[in-house]
Amino acid sequence: xxxxxxxxxxxxxxxxxxxxxxxxxxxxxxxxxxxxxxxxxxxxxxxxxxxxxxxxxxxxxxxxxxxxxxxxxxxxxxxxxxxxxxxxxxxxxxxxxxxxxxxxxxxxxxxxxxxxxxxxxxxxxxxxxxxxxxxxxxxxxxxxxxxxxxxxxxxxxxxxxxxxxxxxxxxxxxxxxxxxxxxxxxxxxxxxxxxxxxxxxxxxxxxxxxxxxxxxxxxxxxxxxxxxxxxxxxxxxxxxxxxxxxxxxxxxxxxxxxxxxxxxxxxxxxxxxxxxxxxxxxxxxxxxxxxxxxxxxxxxxxxxxxxxxxxxxxxxxxxxxxxxxxxxx
Amino acid sequence: xxxxxxxxxxxxxxxxxxxxxxxxxxxxxxxxxxxxxxxxxxxxxxxxxxxxxxxxxxxxxxxxxxxxxxxxxxxxxxxxxxxxxxxxxxxxxxxxxxxxxxxxxxxxxxxxxxxxxxxxxxxxxxxxxxxxxxxxxxxxxxxxxxxxxxxxxxxxxxxxxxxxxxxxxxxxxxxxxxxxxxxxxxxxxxxxxxxxxxxxxxxxxxxxxxxxxxxxxxxxxxxxxxxxxxxxxxxxxxxxxxxxxxxxxxxxxxxxxxxxxxxxxxxxxxxxxxxxxxxxxxxxxxxxxxxxxxxxxxxxxxxxxxxxxxxxxxxxxxxxxxxxxxxxx
Numbered sequence: 001x002x003x004x005x006x007x008x009x010x011x012x013x014x015x016x017x018x019x020x021x022x023x024x025x026x027x028x029x030x031x032x033x034x035x036x037x038x039x040x041x042x043x044x045x046x047x048x049x050x051x052x053x054x055x056x057x058x059x060x061x062x063x064x065x066x067x068x069x070x071x072x073x074x075x076x077x078x079x080x081x082x083x084x085x086x087x088x089x090x091x092x093x094x095x096x097x098x099x100x101x102x103x104x105x106x107x108x109x110x111x112x113x114x115x116x117x118x119x120x121x122x123x124x125x126x127x128x129x130x131x132x133x134x135x136x137x138x139x140x141x142x143x144x145x146x147x148x149x150x151x152x153x154x155x156x157x158x159x160x161x162x163x164x165x166x167x168x169x170x171x172x173x174x175x176x177x178x179x180x181x182x183x184x185x186x187x188x189x190x191x192x193x194x195x196x197x198x199x200x201x202x203x204x205x206x207x208x209x210x211x212x213x214x215x216x217x218x219x220x221x222x223x224x225x226x227x228x229x230x231x232x233x234x235x236x237x238x239x240x241x242x243x244x245x246x247x248x249x250x251x252x253x254x255x256x257x258x259x260x261x262x263x264x265x266x267x268x269x270x271x272x273x274x275x276x277x278x279x280x281x282x283x284x285x286x287x288x289x290x291x292x293x294x295x296x297x298x299x300x301x302x303x304x305x306x307x308x309x310x311x312x313x314x315x316x317x318x319x320x321x322x323x324x325x326x327x328x329x
Numbered sequence: 330x331x332x333x334x335x336x337x338x339x340x341x342x343x344x345x346x347x348x349x350x351x352x353x354x355x356x357x358x359x360x361x362x363x364x365x366x367x368x369x370x371x372x373x374x375x376x377x378x379x380x381x382x383x384x385x386x387x388x389x390x391x392x393x394x395x396x397x398x399x400x401x402x403x404x405x406x407x408x409x410x411x412x413x414x415x416x417x418x419x420x421x422x423x424x425x426x427x428x429x430x431x432x433x434x435x436x437x438x439x440x441x442x443x444x445x446x447x448x449x450x451x452x453x454x455x456x457x458x459x460x461x462x463x464x465x466x467x468x469x470x471x472x473x474x475x476x477x478x479x480x481x482x483x484x485x486x487x488x489x490x491x492x493x494x495x496x497x498x499x500x501x502x503x504x505x506x507x508x509x510x511x512x513x514x515x516x517x518x519x520x521x522x523x524x525x526x527x528x529x530x531x532x533x534x535x536x537x538x539x540x541x542x543x544x545x546x547x548x549x550x551x552x553x554x555x556x557x558x559x560x561x562x563x564x565x566x567x568x569x570x571x572x573x574x575x576x577x578x579x580x581x582x583x584x585x586x587x588x589x590x591x592x593x594x595x596x597x598x599x600x601x602x603x604x605x606x607x608x609x610x611x612x613x614x615x616x617x618x619x620x621x622x623x624x625x626x627x628x629x630x631x632x633x634x635x636x637x638x639x640x641x642x643x644x645x646x647x648x649x650x651x652x653x654x655x656x657x658x
Contacts, residue, residue: 022369024476027562029403029547030373030467032474035364044359045415045464047451074358086374088417088462122376128457133417135374135464138359145361147353218358233356 006123012097013104020084020117031119033084035139041083042138042145044074050129054197055173060099062197063132064106069199070220071136072114073272076202077218079146079210080138082116088133090126114201140210150215151234151277155303158286160205161273161296162248163223164265169196183257188250195248199272204295212286213276222269224321227301228309230275240301242266243314266311267321277303335452341426342433349413349446360448362413364468370412371467371474373403379458383526384502389428391526392461393435398528399549400465401443402601405531406547408475408539409467411445417462419455443530469539479544480563480606482634487615487626489534490602491577492552493594498525512586517579524577528601533624541615542605551598553650556630557638559604569630571595572643595640596650606632 010026018026022033035041048067050056072082087107111117116136169192172178179189209216217230223245231238242262247255255261276297278286283299290297311319339355347355351362364370377396379385387395401411416436440446445465480486498521501507508518538545546559552574560567571591576584584590605626607615612628619626640648 024478028477029549030371030407030409032407032469032476033370033372034471035370037366041362041364041370042359043362043413043415043449043466045417045450047417047419047453047462049419049453049455049457051456052453078359078361080359084372086372086464088374088376088464090376090378090419090457090460120372121374122462124376124378124381126378126457126460127380128378128419128455128460131419131455131457131460133376133451133462135415135417135462137372140361142363147361148357149353220358 009100009123013100014118017104017107017111017118019111020119023117023119026120031084033119038142039139040142040145042075042078042080042140043135044071045133045135046070047131047133049131058197060102061106064103065109065198067132067134068107068110069201070272071134072110072116072201073199074218075136075138076206077209077216077274078138078140079144079206079213080140081203081206082114083137083139084117084119085134085136087118087121089121089123090131091123092130093125095130110201114203144210146209146213146216148215148217148230149233151231151236151303152214153236153303153305154280155214155277156280156283156299157227157238157275157277157301157303158297158299159219159223159246159273159275160202161200161271162246162251163271164251164268165192165195165248166199166270167265167268168251168254169193181257182254184250184253188253191248191250196270199270202274204293205274208289208293208295208297209274209276212278212282214279215277217275219271219273219275220269222267223271224267224309224311227275230277231303231309237304237306238301238309239304240309240311242311242319244298244300246296246298263319263321338429338452342429343447346433346436346440346447348440349448352446352448355449360413362448367471368468369471369474371404371407371409371469372464373400374462374464375399376460376462378460387526389431390435393432394438394527396461396463397436397439398530399601400463401439401445401530402528402547404465404467405535406538406545406603407467407469408473408535408542409469410532410535411443412466412468413446413448414463414465416447416450418450418452419460420452421459422454424459439530443532473539475538475542475545477544477546477559478562480560480565480632481543482565482632483609484543484606484632485609485612485628486556486567486604486606486630486632487628488548488552488575488602488604489531489624489626490529490600491575491580491625492548492600493580493597494521494524494577495528495599496594496597497580497583498522510586511583513579513582517582520577520579525599528599531603533622534603537618537622537624537626538603538605541607541611543608544606546604548600548602548604549598551596552600553596553638553640556604559606560632560638566633566635567630567638568633569638569640571640571648573627573629575625575627592648592650
């Protein structure tokens with residue numbers, strides 16, 4: 001079915017996602033929300049452009065999932081939980097109603113996992129590629145938000161999830177013949193492409209981040225580049241041991257077949273997992289909590305007094321990363 | 330100068346606009362804001378696409394101004410004042426740094442007028458037209474937000490500003506020869522094109538809306554269409570007297586030369602002024618407040634029990650509007 005008017009799109013596709021009463025059923029120009037004194041509001045914004053942040057033929061449900069999940073990962077990294085979001089869609093004129101319906105299914109999946117609710121937005125036509133902007137609001141207990149600032153020399157660096165899966169998934173989508181070269185099974189390929197299309201939303205990790213992290217960053221532009229940013233704001237550096245970076249079983253297979261992939265995986269980005277600095281004195285308690293909760297946090301290095309970051313291979317030699325991370329221009 | 334990387338753009342162009350401390354200097358993935366118990370948060374979102382919502386050769390400062398002002402007008406219509414906003418830019422690769430600098434000047438103008446502050450956003454490249462999405466957060470005293478719902482038969486309808494200037498301004502930009510046909514001076518033309526480029530932000534109006542309106546809508550899709558929406562949610566109708574619709578001196582000149590313009594001006598949209606329903610019993614007090622504060626609110630009709638809206642000309646005959654308002658598709 002071809003696209004109906006904006007009101008029809010809102011009523012049919014998006015109003016069912018507006019679970020928060022302050023959304024006023026999306027029948028108004030604005031939402032009205034109540035934030036109680038014991039919480040602060042965390043606000044983040046991400047834009048995804050077709051052909052740049054997702055493939056134009058990705059399943060629409062996974063595009064909806066990803067657009068919302070990448071925002072949730074920013075909230076998680078701050079120790080906040082998802083509350084409400086606005087959705088802006090600039091749609092090519094040939095967008096079909098069933099595409100939008102499937103897109104909304106992906107949004108609903110993340111809503112169900114995290115409790116976040118659609119509260120408003122805007123839908124316009126565009127002559128360019130499909131462009132999705134989500135501004136997400138999260139809640140965190142007063143003064144408990146973890147910012148990027150605060151890492152000190154001696155702190156341990158942990159990453160909350162595996163690295164490089166999304167990068168491998170994208171390459172496999174672009175060139176399916178790589179599966180054979182990398183010795184991957186069909187299940188491995190599905191696992192890795194799903195990592196590209198459905199990044200983690202990390203609701204459990206948020207609590208651990210809030211309770212233990214002194215500083216945090218969400219890995220979106222590349223592990224090495226993002227750790228460098230985390231350190232730069234606090235005028236410290238870091239030493240990362242490549243051998244301790246957590247990889248999925250599928251990624252380990254690919255790395256075994258093609259060891260040259262390592263620097264790429266460390267700088268590709270799109271991982272959407274938190275990296276946190278934990279003080280040495282609370283590291284033991286943190287690690288036992290991690291084990292108890294069955295969450296994936298792995299120590300991959302330490303904060304140093306020297307500027308800049310060094311990534312060491314298993315023999316202690318410094319790895320050279322051509323590109324430290326994804327650049328938008 | 331060609332475009333630098335995203336960090337340079339943020340540091341040079343946007344960090345100076347982040348006046349709110351919770352913006353963390355735009356050095357983080359998210360902002361952390363405190364909303365006190367006595368206020369509620371009003372959230373609105375608007376997307377502007379080059380070639381659709383503004384002309385690609387509009388001055389960049391006016392594009393920045395408009396992108397933020399259209400959001401402020403939604404907050405004003407709710408009785409809220411501007412607090413903070415996120416800015417998403419999808420930029421064509423040939424965007425120049427000096428274009429962005431001028432764009433930021435327009436944002437700064439609206440910030441200075443309203444006190445709103447940039448707190449975050451995202452900057453990406455696009456193969457399509459420049460696309461700007463702003464999500465604006467406003468504050469309103471607890472339970473004082475005015476929604477679209479609540480008009481009752483007998484309520485008076487007021488509009489907080491002039492109608493049709495923006496429509497005339499756009500037509501003049503597309504076809505400068507109309508100035509002569511409409512008998513407009515050079516000043517008139519500048520006035521009307523500026524109305525198109527710099528819609529009102531209505532900070533004074535917000536207070537009157539909050540104190541007197543039972544229901545409100547912001548005129549963006551067309552006066553007639555938006556009044557119809559305002560009435561539809563409350564299952565009422567309206568009678569509008571075209572002769573009472575406020576027009577600027579320049580618009581009145583154009584209407585005198587080309588009376589056929591009237592239906593277009595009533596349905597063109599892009600006016601960004603509030604229409605409010607005020608109960609008959611408080612109308613006198615409202616009008617004396619309006620006079621005292623020197624604000625432009627004009628009564629243009631009344632809410633009726635019948636469904637639908639009727640627009641009457643000066644002889645009491647019903648005007649037929651081909652298009653009741655702007656449609657996005």
